[in-house]
Amino acid sequence: MIVPLEDIKFVFNESLMQPGDILLVNTYDSQRNRMPGCKYDHAAIYLGDAFLIEADGYGVVMNHIYSYAFKEAEHGCVLRPKVFNHRMSEEVVYWARGRMAMEFGALQARKVINFRDTEERDKSNRTFCSRLVAQAYHQAGIDIVRNPDFCSPDDIFGSDVLKVVEPSLLLFTDEMTMTVMNGQKDRNKSEWSTVLPDMFMALGHLYDEDIQTMDQLFVAAVKNTDMDDKALEVLSTQKWMTHPEKQTEMQWPWFNDDEKFFAHFSTTKDVMFFLNNQFLHYDKTYLPIFRENAMNTYLGSKLRKDSKVIKALADQFKAVLDEGIRVRKRLADLYLDTFTRDTKGFLAFCEKYGHNSKFEYQEGIIDLSRTIKALIEYGPVNLGDYLKD
Numbered sequence: 001m002i003v004p005l006e007d008i009k010f011v012f013n014e015s016l017m018q019p020g021d022i023l024l025v026n027t028y029d030s031q032r033n034r035m036p037g038c039k040y041d042h043a044a045i046y047l048g049d050a051f052l053i054e055a056d057g058y059g060v061v062m063n064h065i066y067s068y069a070f071k072e073a074e075h076g077c078v079l080r081p082k083v084f085n086h087r088m089s090e091e092v093v094y095w096a097r098g099r100m101a102m103e104f105g106a107l108q109a110r111k112v113i114n115f116r117d118t119e120e121r122d123k124s125n126r127t128f129c130s131r132l133v134a135q136a137y138h139q140a141g142i143d144i145v146r147n148p149d150f151c152s153p154d155d156i157f158g159s160d161v162l163k164v165v166e167p168s169l170l171l172f173t174d175e176m177t178m179t180v181m182n183g184q185k186d187r188n189k190s191e192w193s194t195v196l197p198d199m200f201m202a203l204g205h206l207y208d209e210d211i212q213t214m215d216q217l218f219v220a221a222v223k224n225t226d227m228d229d230k231a232l233e234v235l236s237t238q239k240w241m242t243h244p245e246k247q248t249e250m251q252w253p254w255f256n257d258d259e260k261f262f263a264h265f266s267t268t269k270d271v272m273f274f275l276n277n278q279f280l281h282y283d284k285t286y287l288p289i290f291r292e293n294a295m296n297t298y299l300g301s302k303l304r305k306d307s308k309v310i311k312a313l314a315d316q317f318k319a320v321l322d323e324g325i326r327v328r329k330r331l332a333d334l335y336l337d338t339f340t341r342d343t344k345g346f347l348a349f350c351e352k353y354g355h356n357s358k359f360e361y362q363e364g365i366i367d368l369s370r371t372i373k374a375l376i377e378y379g380p381v382n383l384g385d386y387l388k389d
Helices: 086-097 106-112 127-137 153-157 174-186 196-205 215-223 225-236 244-251 258-264 266-305 307-342 342-354 369-376
Strands: 010-012 022-025 042-046 050-058 057-063 076-081 162-164 170-173
Touching: 010 076, 022 153, 022 196, 042 086, 042 127, 042 153, 042 266, 050 086, 050 127, 057 174, 076 153, 086 127, 127 153, 127 369, 174 266, 196 215, 196 225, 215 225, 225 307, 258 307, 266 307, 266 342, 307 342
Parallel strands: none
Antiparallel strands: 010 170, 022 042, 022 076, 042 050, 050 057, 076 162
């Protein structure tokens, strides 16, 4: 639901949030209002860099924290374990990200009322908002509810192992208008929301397996190399395999042309907010994820040279990384162009908000520790079982 601008009073207090924090939301859903005693109807995990991951009607997706806005201070809450460290935080975030595009389990969510206080477990390969949160913490060694497979946002809110981060919300200001309204609008766009689920469904149908994550796709691919040619035909029809440069053009048709870029924004301040936000997103979130995915799939393709599908996926992930680097470098060029086009407006912005000294692209590093761990440990959906010689 989009909260009208005139009704927005609060947003999440991102300045106090840490990766792994739990976000609870009252989304003003009419069904929630018919549930006596229910305070919150949605839960998500903060990833850092102003992004959250959640299971909504499209499945598991990543959104901006300012895609939520609030009418009242009690309509949003940030929780954190009383005992929490950096390692636990990384485990929670990494596991949750691995569920990207997993199908929303509406049927499973409806069973919460019957199984929340039981030992009942679920192997449906589906998730919903509070299950995603509870299971992410469970695998990191923290049980925030009695049953991580069946729980509600209010069960999480009542957990005695969590504490409220105060103040969870921040007063909304006019300067947040563009970011918040765009954030709310973007979370309701479905054009790219189903790209991964569509691919998983198509290949799952081919392999006759329930594929819900990229790991599960890899496992199915290396088990069925005899079907590579058919799988490649299916892949060739998937929107996810669109060349990354084309994806950028579809998302930002004005980005690669200087005149169109600057005409897209009303003021230099809007340009600067956009550029600074994208610097942050690419450096802290997008490029680290792109590098990790590219390296993981590259290693997979080298270990399983018999799989044409793994090679195709590895090539796509490498193309995504290359395009991400290209976009990041163009952002830096546009930053300098903004100074040239409107020096007065540029300096006025920097005087009020500060100059971004890290606007230039810097090559990042790749953490191989989890990749190595995945290759030597074995589990029900772990690639290590299938990548070994």
